Amino acid sequence: MAEIKIKNVAKRFGSYQALRSIDLTIADQEFMVLLGASGCGKTTLLRIVAGLDAPTEGEVWIGDRRVDHLPPRDRGIAMVFQNYAVFPHLTVFDNIGFGLRMHKLPNEEVARRVERTASLMHIDQLLQRYSGELSGGQRQRVAVARALAMEPDVILMDEPLSNLDALLRLEMRAELKGVLAESKTTAIYVTHDQVEAMSLADRISVMNGGLIVQAATPVEVYRNPAERFVASFIGNPPMNFLPAQNEGEGKWRVAGHSVDGPNAGGDELVFAIRPEDMHPSATGIQATAKVVEPLGPHLLVTCDIEGAMFRAVLDSDMSIRAGEAITLAPQAGRIRWFDPQTSRAVA
């Protein structure tokens, strides 16, 4: 039972401002993913919640306790590290039981919890092994089991899957989601992998330059990016942008085509659309196909629109070749608008 409140947290390393001002509330049992490119401050924020780094400013609350002055051991957290941090001098059993023994639990309870979490993570055959005798995936399982055995209020994960190979990552991702949903703990998960973020999160906090740019559900972040940064960071291929000129009365001219838009002042906006929301049509935006990549279910067509690069994901039944002209119409309701100065979304 733990809600996490991060209030106005800032962190400076010398003259480097790693976190500017973070305000974030994570609900009890919520799975929150911190997503961003390297250097955006996501790991720093996680370490501040863990107590491994102290915030320069601000407060961290877990449940109804203020914890930013407490050492990690008194915060009711458990953490899974990127390089697993499995103790090499202890067996798997002793690794999983390490925290329980530190908290002076009776031996029967330690054994009970170790066996339960080990079977949950499918490593009950490995309890007497040392970490040197385990594969990367198995070490990862030990690290997660060790965190779960603590039955923490909050579980913190710092890119736990990034050292695994692609296939194993997929498998562990699904497993983690199931195990964590069952454990009913609040989770913060740091990653730079947007697919991982999308598939795991209840909510995603997209971070950039030491700030949280948007905190919302995966679909919301994908469909309604709050900033141009989010639109270009999330989605593969990312959103397309084209300049738009005001024609008055909610009409905007985009590459010679008139599009319904916000009835707002200002002469310029940025028109944005996902590649899969463009369809071939009789009337619309004129484009020239530059590269056509058949991906099986889709065709990824990279085009040129008035000198700007534009990507469209089209049905693979389409026959189109590089160099051909194509007319594309945006799907109504999927168009988004950004202010060219502030980069914020315009309704």
Added chain:
Amino acid sequence: MSAVVADTPRTDAVRSGRVLYVASVVLLCAWVIVPLYFLLVNTLSSPEAVTSFPKSFIPAFNLGSLEFFMNFQGMLAALKNSVLVATLTMILSILIGAPAGYALSRFDFAGKELFRLLVLLTRAFPLPLLALPIAVMFINVGLDDTVFGLALVHTTLAVPFAVLITFSLFSGIPTELEEAAWTLGCTRLTAFTKVVLPLILPGITASAIFAFVISWNEVFAAAVLTIENRTLTAFLLQSLAESPLYLKFAGGFILVVPALIFIFAVRKYLFAMWGIANR
């Protein structure tokens, strides 16, 4: 048939590679073992055999020279002093060196690079230059001719190695292991004793042995700073200068053997220090 012909140059290369390898091993072993063997043979020969020619390569098991040493006035006391000084040096240099190594690897502090340099700089001053002032100072504070005083000097010789060896040991242990221990309920101290210490113990042992051997072999400071309570090296240096050859051999033997036994006993930890996996 043609396959065999095609194979021959490769097998030749492999064979000559092996020959070279074996030869190198033999040469290196001979480098270490032959002098030790001659020392052993001459120690166990009668005084007449040591000076005669041609030599026998089989020791005569004449214990005369060794017996002479065992009964030699002050010999056992010197041996005891050597062990005491070396043990003290070992303990002191780890107690001082390991925390310094930990601090260097885990904390950022002003003057860290300068400190690393200064640690090495203590070895830049030749001991003969320092010996006289140290002797005067020791006489003033009453540390002259004591086991503890000499151990202090040997510690200053051994500490730079202890600092640098433990620094690299601690640096080889990922910070995440300690951090994981903190999140699992450890304080800084218990994380150290339960996680870091078990992992670096082999390396610490190796660096302790190194300190022991530095002290055991050190002769200059020992000769200058002690008169009554001589260590074995200083004692033998003094006694053997005027002795006949066979006694010099026996003295050398007595000096070498304890160090050899010690290193042999803890060789596994030395391998750990040098990064050779032996598990």
